[in-house]
Amino acid sequence: MEYSVGDVLRVDGEVYNVVGKIRYRNQVDNCLWDEYRLFSQGTSREKWLSIDTTYNEYSISEATWNASTNGYHEVDQGVEIVVGAWGNVDVDPGERAKFTEYEDVTEEKIVSYEVWEDGTETSTGYYLDANEIQVVSHGASATMGSQAGFQSGAQMSSGGGKAVDAGAKIVKWIITIAVLFSVGGPLLGAFGGMRATIAKHLEKNTSTYTYTTSVTGEDGEKADVYKSNLTLDATAKDIIDAVDGNTTDVQQNEEDDDESVAIMTTKEYCLVYMSEDGNDVLVQVSTRKFAYTNDSQPYRSSRYTHRYYRRFYYSRGYSSDSSTYTDYSSPYGGFDDDPVSYNTTDTYSSYSSSVRQASARSRSSSGGGFSGGK
DSSP states (O other): OOOOTTOEEEETTEEEEEEEEEEEEETTTOOEEEEEEEEETTTOOEEEEEEETTTTEEEEEEEESOOOOTTEEEEEEEEEEEEEEEESOBOOTTOEEEEEEEEETTSOEEEEEEEETTEEEEEEEEEEOGGGEEEEEOOSOOOHHHHHHHHHHHHHHOSSSOOOOHHHHHHHHHHHHHHHHHTTOOHHHHHHOOOOOHHHHHHHOTTTEEEEEEEEOGGGOEEEEEEESSOHHHHHHHHHHHTTTOOSEEEEOOSTTOOOEEEEOSSEEEEEEEOTTSSOEEEEEEEHHHHHHOOOOOTTOOHHHHHHHHHHHHHHTHHHHHTTOTTSOOGGGGOOSOOOOOOTTOHHHHHHHHHHHHHHHHHHHHTOOOOOBO
């Protein structure tokens, strides 16, 4: 039971596009399993389909900010190692994460935690029967070239298989590179983990963004500040476009006459805002670790912008980050302001979702390729 990027599946009665695929190896027993990144055709929601044919276990889940394990019991833990990545996912072969899985008393529902180097991911889901997973149609991505690239990545990252001669490795890499060029595969994304981040986008687009300063926080972490020559609205949308809509949360402030837009991904926290004198559109971007360990006022921001910067991070990022950066103290431990409520009609959240879906449809029709992501 194996699928490809571009396939359309019906899972538990709902139709999904397969936009990404990750193959993992369990460090404990060397068993392999696949996880597929799905987007629902009906709701546009992202789901993950896990298929473990070794133990005949199938499940579907989705990411959440946090999940209670009250009434659940631990059923598995270990270290998962990425041995293959295909399509729109945010990992590279060789990356690893500690994982822990829990089941409820019915042994149907699941809560899982994955602790990566750059953060913790929490998801909730439930088990499936094999017959609840059906192919609606096959995409065009299972070409000879794509398969060769995927298998080569898996072989070369695997630590438990047969030793591969160095010369043979080089030949395989050359063949894979040639095939990827011939089918239009994204070479940098395939081999360098170079999928766009917000920080890289701002740094390289010097015609739009002018580097202004860096703010140094605890533990040497820095936040970079850029001046944009676009409007605030166009700047926020340009950044969302740059990451293909792959945000974990986006929302504009609707209080205090402040129009700041907060953009969060699995790795970064970005704020698009007006300078305190109202003359400049500024962008501050940092790692999630910087945000966790610092709540200082963004450069040249008003006190209302600063308030939103803190409230949004506390509401949408602090809880999950607190289980990742356990060795660091955070000023948010004593946070006493009101959290940011979810706005289901937020302009930028809706825009991010539409960009993500458009990107997913484009990749499905073109056959995808390697990617650098989780």
